[in-house]
Amino acid sequence: AQSVTQLDSHVSVSEGTPVLLRCNYSSSYSPSLFWYVQHPNKGLQLLLKYTSAATLVKGINGFEAEFKKSETSFHLTKPSAHMSDAAEYFCVVRDSYNTDKLIFGTGTRLQVFP
Amino acid sequence: DGGITQSPKYLFRKEGQNVTLSCEQNLNHDAMYWYRQDPGQGLRLIYYSQIVNDFQKGDIAEGYSVSREKKESFPLTVTSAQKNPTAFYLCASSMLPGMNTGELFFGEGSRLTVL
Numbered sequence: 556a557q558s559v560t561q562l563d564s565h566v567s568v569s570e571g572t573p574v575l576l577r578c579n580y581s582s583s584y585s586p587s588l589f590w591y592v593q594h595p596n597k598g599l600q601l602l603l604k605y606t607s608a609a610t611l612v613k614g615i616n617g618f619e620a621e622f623k624k625s626e627t628s629f630h631l632t633k634p635s636a637h638m639s640d641a642a643e644y645f646c647v648v649r650d651s652y653n654t655d656k657l658i659f660g661t662g663t664r665l666q667v668f669p
Numbered sequence: 670d671g672g673i674t675q676s677p678k679y680l681f682r683k684e685g686q687n688v689t690l691s692c693e694q695n696l697n698h699d700a701m702y703w704y705r706q707d708p709g710q711g712l713r714l715i716y717y718s719q720i721v722n723d724f725q726k727g728d729i730a731e732g733y734s735v736s737r738e739k740k741e742s743f744p745l746t747v748t749s750a751q752k753n754p755t756a757f758y759l760c761a762s763s764m765l766p767g768m769n770t771g772e773l774f775f776g777e778g779s780r781l782t783v784l
């Protein structure tokens with residue numbers, strides 16, 4: 556069965572420093588992986604997605620993620636954090652058996668300090 | 670502007686009462702979904718619908734009911750049988766085939782509190 560594990564529940568960075576949000580996945584098949592962002596009391600928005608094309612995926616707002624099969628990882632990065640990046644981030648894998656279902660990680664809350 | 674509208678944004682209910690959360694979309698999407706979000710647990714799928722007059726249970730359907738009489742609308746009823754209904758509820762939609770793009774479009778959520 557597919558699953559995702561977000562290794563940090565909270566990450567704090569200073570504005571202008573790099574961001575790293577870690578995600579490991581478990582999947583028997585070539586997975587489809589996604590990162591979503593949620594600002595407080597809002598819905599979720601797709602940041603980026605990996606669907607077996609290029610392993611380095613670029614998303615919105617300067618975020619990118621690298622698919623590493625050997626490490627079963629899909630970490631989210633950004634070179635320089637902005638105050639507006641403060642939000643909750645979810646790593647998500649698509650269920651290979653029921654492609655109408657997405658399996659969400661438990662989320663990582665990113666705090667950005669001035 | 671196209672999007673998903675959820676209402677009400679905040680809702681309080683007494684124990685034993687049923688409540689219905691509204692979800693309307695004007696994106697012309699075929700598939701619609703209801704998720705429940707609890708702190709530290711990510712999102713869990715309650716129900717989803719791929720076409721009008723058809724819907725499937727998700728992972729935590731007990732105590733909930735839905736209908737899909739119109740393509741644009743997918744209301745969720747939280748019944749008195751739901752033992753712990755206090756949560757943040759999110760409605761989403763996507764084009765069919767449902768997950769080929771992986772992109773769900775979310776509403777802004779409804780926060781239900783049981784007093």
